[in-house]
Amino acid sequence: MTQTIRKVVFPVAGLGTRFLPATKAVPKEMLPVVDRPLIQWAVEEAAAAGCEEFIFVTSPHKGAILEHFSPAPAYQQVLEARGKHDELALLQAGLPENAKITEVFQDAPLGLGHAIWCAREAVGDEPFAVILPDDMVLHSTGCLSQMVKQYDQVGGNLVAIEAVPNDQTQRYGVLDPGPENGALVGVNGLVEKPAPADAPSNLAIIGRYILDPKVMADLGAFNKGAGGEIQITDSLANLIGEVALHGFKFEGARYDCGNRVGFLAANLAFALSQSGAGGQSDLGENLRSVLRDIMDS
Numbered sequence: 001m002t003q004t005i006r007k008v009v010f011p012v013a014g015l016g017t018r019f020l021p022a023t024k025a026v027p028k029e030m031l032p033v034v035d036r037p038l039i040q041w042a043v044e045e046a047a048a049a050g051c052e053e054f055i056f057v058t059s060p061h062k063g064a065i066l067e068h069f070s071p072a073p074a075y076q077q078v079l080e081a082r083g084k085h086d087e088l089a090l091l092q093a094g095l096p097e098n099a100k101i102t103e104v105f106q107d108a109p110l111g112l113g114h115a116i117w118c119a120r121e122a123v124g125d126e127p128f129a130v131i132l133p134d135d136m137v138l139h140s141t142g143c144l145s146q147m148v149k150q151y152d153q154v155g156g157n158l159v160a161i162e163a164v165p166n167d168q169t170q171r172y173g174v175l176d177p178g179p180e181n182g183a184l185v186g187v188n189g190l191v192e193k194p195a196p197a198d199a200p201s202n203l204a205i206i207g208r209y210i211l212d213p214k215v216m217a218d219l220g221a222f223n224k225g226a227g228g229e230i231q232i233t234d235s236l237a238n239l240i241g242e243v244a245l246h247g248f249k250f251e252g253a254r255y256d257c258g259n260r261v262g263f264l265a266a267n268l269a270f271a272l273s274q275s276g277a278g279g280q281s282d283l284g285e286n287l288r289s290v291l292r293d294i295m296d297s
């Protein structure tokens with residue numbers, strides 16, 4: 001019997017250098033895809049998967065992230081006075097009622113593993129989810145919901161994976177795969193950012209994890225891995241004998257919004273998917289027509 005996944009960690013303390021100058025004053029996670037920031041898409045995905053406590057690992061110069069999820073009384077009053085009820089609902093920023101928000105700081109960007117370790121006290125002794133907001137998955141129920149269902153069957157550590165082009169393995173944590181069972185892949189080992197010639201497969205970990213709290217002790221050893229950073233993949237690999245690790249081939253299209261092409265592609269794909277979806281039902285159609293004009297000119 002596995003425990004319910006109630007807590008989700010958002011590591012959002014990175015520098016976002018690939019988006020300079022946009023990320024000089026605005027955190028990368030606040031860049032909008034269609035009409036809401038990346039971090040709000042991530043929060044909505046976690047809420048849809050049943051999470052109730054939202055833990056942000058942030059840094060002091062990224063205050064805009066928490067501000068986005070705080071009440072905005074002055075704005076609210078103006079909208080109320082003008083009878084703008086739809087807009088008032090949008091101020092809620094995707095958080096479920098009674099959501100608990102926790103903020104912890106990562107003093108220096110020492111790597112994703114270190115960012116997750118910074119959340120250890122807020123996580124406590126229970127399994128938890130991790131979402132990297134700059135990886136977006138377009139799917140009706142979201143990627144994390146799919147993972148929670150699988151986690152209920154296998155427990156342990158679970159990472160979302162996808163097959164990437166062979167010449168891109170050096171961007172990811174890569175699986176040394178074991179036996180496959182449907183969408184689940186056993187894991188014999190992991191290599192962080194291998195050159196294509198050294199990669200044990202092309203199955204790469206993307207920004208969704210369900211983790212056993214035992215990872216925190218291993219991360220706390222502060223072992224530096226690829227790029228001199230503290231890597232979550234190294235801790236997952238170290239724990240394989242103790243905590244089973246599975247890769248999960250999720251459904252849906254993934255967009256790496258950490259780079260410009262991926263970010264632009266996500267904007268197009270998410271906007272085009274809104275065709276006939278009510279509310280902004282003509283957004284997709286209008287965009288299609290604009291794109292045709294641009295391509296033809």
Ligand code: UTP
Pocket residue numbers: 011012013014015016017018019028057106108109110111112114115132133134258
């Ligand atoms: P990235 O590897 O995309 O790094 O982090 P980055 O700093 O955000 O961006 P670039 O490479 O400089 O352009 C993936 C996620 O992990 C978080 C980031 O905020 C992002 O959400 N992260 C990364 C941390 O919170 N702390 C770190 O030390 C590193």
